[in-house]
Amino acid sequence: MKQTFTIGIGGAAGQGVATPGDIFAKIFSRRGLHLNAYNAYQSIIRGGHTFLTIRTGPEKVSNMGDRLDLLIPLNQDAMDRHLGLLRSGAACIYNADTIKPGVAVAGTALCPLPVSKLADISRNKVAQNTLAVGAGLNMMGIGFQALEQVLTEQFKKKGTAMVAENVNIARAGYDYAAANFKPFAWPLPMTNNRYAVLSGNIAMAMGGAAAGVKFYCAYPMSPSTGVLHWMAAHARKANIMVRQVEDEIGVVNMAIGAAHAGVRSMCATSGGGFALMTEGLGLSAMMETPVVVIDCQRAGPSTGVPTKTEQGDLWQMLGAGFGDYPRAIAAPLDIGDCFKIIPEIFNLADRYQCPGIVLCDLLLSEGRLSVDPKDLDFAPVVDRGELITEAPSTAGTNGNAAYKRYKITESGISPRAVPGVPGYTHTAASDEHDEDGVLISDEFTNPTKRRAMMEKRMRKVGGIEAAVPPPELWGPHNAEVTLIGWGSTKGVIEEACEILNEQGISANQLQIRWLVPLRGDAILDILKGARHTIIVENNYSGQFARYLRSETSFVPNGYIRKYDGEPFMPHHIVEAVKEQMSGKSRLTVPAHEILV
Amino acid sequence: MATALVDSKRLAMTDFKGKVDPDWCPGCGDFGVLAAVQKALVDLQIPNHSVVTISGIGCSSNFPGFINTYGMHTLHGRALAVATGVKLANHDLTVLVTGGDGDGFGIGGNHFMHTMRRNVDLLYIVMDNQIYGLTTGQTSPTSRVGMKTKSMPFGNIEAPVNPISLALAAGATFVARGFSGEQKHLTELIKQGVQHKGFSFLDVFSPCVTYNHDNTYQWFRPRVKKLEDDTAYDPTNWLAAMEKSVLWGDEIPIGKFFERTDVPTLHGAEPILNAGPLLHGDMRIPPDVARSFVEELM
Numbered sequence: 001m002k003q004t005f006t007i008g009i010g011g012a013a014g015q016g017v018a019t020p021g022d023i024f025a026k027i028f029s030r031r032g033l034h035l036n037a038y039n040a041y042q043s044i045i046r047g048g049h050t051f052l053t054i055r056t057g058p059e060k061v062s063n064m065g066d067r068l069d070l071l072i073p074l075n076q077d078a079m080d081r082h083l084g085l086l087r088s089g090a091a092c093i094y095n096a097d098t099i100k101p102g103v104a105v106a107g108t109a110l111c112p113l114p115v116s117k118l119a120d121i122s123r124n125k126v127a128q129n130t131l132a133v134g135a136g137l138n139m140m141g142i143g144f145q146a147l148e149q150v151l152t153e154q155f156k157k158k159g160t161a162m163v164a165e166n167v168n169i170a171r172a173g174y175d176y177a178a179a180n181f182k183p184f185a186w187p188l189p190m191t192n193n194r195y196a197v198l199s200g201n202i203a204m205a206m207g208g209a210a211a212g213v214k215f216y217c218a219y220p221m222s223p224s225t226g227v228l229h230w231m232a233a234h235a236r237k238a239n240i241m242v243r244q245v246e247d248e249i250g251v252v253n254m255a256i257g258a259a260h261a262g263v264r265s266m267c268a269t270s271g272g273g274f275a276l277m278t279e280g281l282g283l284s285a286m287m288e289t290p291v292v293v294i295d296c297q298r299a300g301p302s303t304g305v306p307t308k309t310e311q312g313d314l315w316q317m318l319g320a321g322f323g324d325y326p327r328a329i330a331a332p333l334d335i336g337d338c339f340k341i342i343p344e345i346f347n348l349a350d351r352y353q354c355p356g357i358v359l360c361d362l363l364l365s366e367g368r369l370s371v372d373p374k375d376l377d378f379a380p381v382v383d384r385g386e387l388i389t390e391a392p393s394t395a396g397t398n399g400n401a402a403y404k405r406y407k408i409t410e411s412g413i414s415p416r417a418v419p420g421v422p423g424y425t426h427t428a429a430s431d432e433h434d435e436d437g438v439l440i441s442d443e444f445t446n447p448t449k450r451r452a453m454m455e456k457r458m459r460k461v462g463g464i465e466a467a468v469p470p471p472e473l474w475g476p477h478n479a480e481v482t483l484i485g486w487g488s489t490k491g492v493i494e495e496a497c498e499i500l501n502e503q504g505i506s507a508n509q510l511q512i513r514w515l516v517p518l519r520g521d522a523i524l525d526i527l528k529g530a531r532h533t534i535i536v537e538n539n540y541s542g543q544f545a546r547y548l549r550s551e552t553s554f555v556p557n558g559y560i561r562k563y564d565g566e567p568f569m570p571h572h573i574v575e576a577v578k579e580q581m582s583g584k585s586r587l588t589v590p591a592h593e594i595l596v
Numbered sequence: 597m598a599t600a601l602v603d604s605k606r607l608a609m610t611d612f613k614g615k616v617d618p619d620w621c622p623g624c625g626d627f628g629v630l631a632a633v634q635k636a637l638v639d640l641q642i643p644n645h646s647v648v649t650i651s652g653i654g655c656s657s658n659f660p661g662f663i664n665t666y667g668m669h670t671l672h673g674r675a676l677a678v679a680t681g682v683k684l685a686n687h688d689l690t691v692l693v694t695g696g697d698g699d700g701f702g703i704g705g706n707h708f709m710h711t712m713r714r715n716v717d718l719l720y721i722v723m724d725n726q727i728y729g730l731t732t733g734q735t736s737p738t739s740r741v742g743m744k745t746k747s748m749p750f751g752n753i754e755a756p757v758n759p760i761s762l763a764l765a766a767g768a769t770f771v772a773r774g775f776s777g778e779q780k781h782l783t784e785l786i787k788q789g790v791q792h793k794g795f796s797f798l799d800v801f802s803p804c805v806t807y808n809h810d811n812t813y814q815w816f817r818p819r820v821k822k823l824e825d826d827t828a829y830d831p832t833n834w835l836a837a838m839e840k841s842v843l844w845g846d847e848i849p850i851g852k853f854f855e856r857t858d859v860p861t862l863h864g865a866e867p868i869l870n871a872g873p874l875l876h877g878d879m880r881i882p883p884d885v886a887r888s889f890v891e892e893l894m
Contacts (some may be wrong), residue, residue: 209886210886234889235868238872245710246709251677253707254684255681257681264879279671283670376883376890378889419686420689421643422643424666424669425644427649427668428666
């Protein structure tokens with residue numbers, strides 16, 4: 001089992017949960033440690049309950065884990081909810097002035113801080129947070145200098161007095177812990193590596209910039225808004241036109257307009273906004289104008305639970321828009337993949353002149369992960385497909401009768417001229433049209449032409465399928481159990497497999513990244529040798545299980561599903577697998593024990 | 597206009613003729629609008645390839661197919677959103693948006709308002725026939741109270757929108773009304789709208805000879821009065837324009853209600869476009885900038 005260290009910080013929204021989280025994250029990543037952070041929060045600006053989990057270690061940390069090594073409750077509520085999560089050897093650092101300790105499990109330590117004695121709380125409202133960070137870092141065996149540096153960066157805009165005040169408070173906490181609390185048994189190691197720490201939203205935004213996106217527009221919607229924020233903040237440096245639009249209908253159509261004019265164009269939303277975009281998605285397919293839409297799934301239906309995660313939009317993506325048309329749908333497997341997947345899907349969308357959908361979710365969008373900077377490649381392969389942006393010198397001004405925008409070809413791909421190029425004037429239409437763009441929905445309606453155009457567009461499906469690699473099986477071959485997941489569950493299933501293997505149940509994993517094209521034959525090939533198959537997903541009805549069955553007729557032995565708004569923890573899957581292997585059930589819905 | 601003429605020959609009306617002839621009903625007001633647009637482009641000598649004509653859905657929205665420019669025949673109500681994207685990606689293009697009253701003021705009403713306040717540099721021509729034609733005659737947002745249609749057979753009980761007042765209120769920087777039966781006047785308004793830097797709104801009475809028996813050529817002709825004939829009228833006076841915009845009855849003003857030239861266009865207000873259209877810029881992020889993006893996260 002990999003060695004990791006997990007911190008939980010809980011409190012009301014507005015109490016400053018994020019800042020200590022950011023400080024820990026910075027210090028860990030600068031020590032060359034990996035980290036994974038997940039913030040369970042509510043749709044409220046002040047009050048409520050927020051619980052941030054940061055897990056760190058020298059090896060890759062793929063999920064938030066099961067238990068805590070350090071709990072910092074910022075109020076009584078957080079103490080009461082989370083004390084039970086401590087593992088043996090763990091500690092809870094809390095404000096002794098305001099919080100009554102709960103009953104600590106054997107082998108865990110309660111570490112009360114006399115906050116009003118250590119700091120002037122009338123001056124500094126978040127003194128308890130800073131003291132706890134200082135104390136915690138001391139117990140982890142981390143030198144004070146690292147904290148001093150981060151605090152200096154954090155407060156330098158507010159002046160040297162503010163820096164000094166915070167450093168002094170942190171120092172008081174640090175020294176108090178040295179004198180009064182027992183250090184953790186596992187001092188956090190250091191490595192020479194350096195990592196970037198980023199959310200999936202930032203990763204997708206940066207991936208867009210790397211892919212050459214020049215137009216980004218959105219309507220704010222949790223949990224996708226982080227993409228807009230990064231784009232807006234970096235627009236001028238990255239030379240990207242970023243617009244906030246009146247609604248998601250406007251968003252997708254504006255993005256299509258920019259794409260039609262020849263630039264790479266992207267937008268992001270969540271399920272509700274995506275629902276408004278679906279007609280536009282069909283327009284992209286019909287006009288054969290590539291556009292990339294990101295859907296950051298949250299718990300639905302309707303407004304649902306805006307700050308909670310789910311994988312409940314798969315069928316919306318599969319069925320988005322009426323009529324048949326080619327599309328690509330990819331679900332990033334982790335936050336690093338959120339970056340990588342954007343240039344990939346743009347290349348597909350550009351080559352096949354169709355919409356590309358990235359199916360992310362709150363867990364990745366708003367979670368944070370350490371990523372090797374080398375994996376944030378700003379010079380990826382860019383393939384714009386058959387795009388005409390300049391006229392040959394022989395072209396005249398008045399249209400080129402020979403140019404057919406929707407020329408019928410074997411691949412289904414027709415060279416795409418952008419407006420402004422002399423000699424290629426044509427009309428791109430949402431009505432069915434002939435090769436030259438003339439509508440065949442009115443007086444020229446013709447079943448033979450309609451069929452030819454449908455077949456032309458749908459031939460692109462074959463090309464898209466061939467362009468995407470088949471999924472692979474990870475872990476021991478001939479394992480007792482094969483866990484099948486898609487998208488963001490990669491990390492937690494991976495860890496569940498590790499735990500199962502350690503406990504003597506050999507387990508492997510098939511994680512699906514490309515949902516369309518699915519590569520069903522390759523999946524069947526992999527699964528035909530599997531002994532016991534279980535599909536793990538974050539929704540009620542088993543959307544992927546139903547999809548896999550509809551495409552391949554494959555039916556697994558069991559299902560593990562969760563739809564309470566929170567992501568899977570490794571033990572949920574491990575326990576469910578054991579239950580199912582013993583024949584007790586075929587469907588397990590693990591209960592989320594932490595009330596967040 | 598950054599795009600220069602490639603051929604030295606003068607563009608003529610025939611150069612702007614589309615691949616197919618319009619399939620509008622004989623006598624439809626939209627023929628007059630099409631001819632006026634073609635004439636305006638000829639007069640202004642704007643090369644076909646540097647014009648994009650973008651429409652939504654409806655009888656009048658079939659317009660892009662009947663003119664030889666780049667064209668987009670988009671979704672019902674969405675032309676202005678698409679057009680904004682086109683203009684921002686390549687602001688060298690001359691963008692014309694064409695459509696009907698249902699498309700623009702009904703299903704597309706939200707985009708109409710926001711495109712105006714953004715002052716996107718394009719000309720939006722609404723062929724306003726006060727009826728839904730392609731769906732065979734239902735009440736539109738500009739149908740008068742009492743008008744009987746298939747969807748309101750006992751008479752419309754809803755007040756119509758006033759497109760001119762709406763445009764003035766939403767911040768359109770060029771607001772005009774034309775009449776398909778007044779070709780020369782209409783052509784002139786189109787030319788002014790194309791040349792105006794910012795959002796130009798041109799509402800055109802374009803009678804539906806099949807489904808609207810109330811607002812016919814005969815009904816409009818004695819009523820329309822050109823603002824240009826009133827030498828005292830000052831189209832830079834927004835309040836005066838607002839007052840004129842509510843006139844409806846025996847006298848209906850047509851012509852340029854309002855124009856102001858002191859508001860930056862959307863593309864003009866964005867510094868990243870100073871270097872030229874996005875389309876022609878470098879797709880790649882310079883390595884030092886990319887490095888700074890990553891370093892922020894470390």
